[in-house]
Amino acid sequence: MAKIITLEELQANSKKESLYVLLHEKVYDVTKFIDEHPGGDEVIFAEAGKDATEAFEDVGHSDEARELLPGMLVGEFEKDGALKIKSIRPGNSHASASSAVEQGSNMMYFVPLTLLGAYFAWRFYSST
Numbered sequence: 001m002a003k004i005i006t007l008e009e010l011q012a013n014s015k016k017e018s019l020y021v022l023l024h025e026k027v028y029d030v031t032k033f034i035d036e037h038p039g040g041d042e043v044i045f046a047e048a049g050k051d052a053t054e055a056f057e058d059v060g061h062s063d064e065a066r067e068l069l070p071g072m073l074v075g076e077f078e079k080d081g082a083l084k085i086k087s088i089r090p091g092n093s094h095a096s097a098s099s100a101v102e103q104g105s106n107m108m109y110f111v112p113l114t115l116l117g118a119y120f121a122w123r124f125y126s127s128t
């Protein structure tokens with residue numbers, strides 16, 4: 001049985017002393033590899049604690065790069081971990097609540113502006 005890595009564990013290993021990377025629902029320990037990474041350490045640090053799959057695939061890593069992965073495997077990422085990651089917004093842990101407020105404030109502008117527009121339309125047509 002593969003070890004299950006939680007989102008909390010993934011995020012706890014986001015430092016130079018211990019760095020995990022999440023790729024295709026699997027977690028890899030890149031602590032020793034990071035100094036050798038041809039793409040530099042910064043790009044990998046930027047993906048620490050989140051899903052690095054897209055960044056990794058966008059680069060178009062070679063088969064040689066992919067062959068390094070099994071040697072660094074720690075375990076499988078927890079099943080609902082990806083959902084938790086999607087709900088994370090930088091600097092805001094209540095993302096869904098705040099977007100609801102944003103939608104609410106759009107309506108707050110929309111309704112009075114519509115009424116104002118209707119009022120001026122009425123004034124215009126009733127004066128001519």
Ligand code: HEM
Binds near residue numbers: 030044056064
């Ligand atoms: C454990 C994960 C990773 C491994 C084993 C790995 C390995 C490699 C290897 C071997 C290369 C040389 C080119 C090639 O063979 O494709 C490379 C290049 C590169 N990697 Fe990664 N990489 C990993 C993760 C990442 C991540 C998460 C990023 C984030 C964007 C990244 C960005 C890059 C970039 C930008 C290059 C191009 C460097 C250049 O050609 O100037 N890598 N990587």
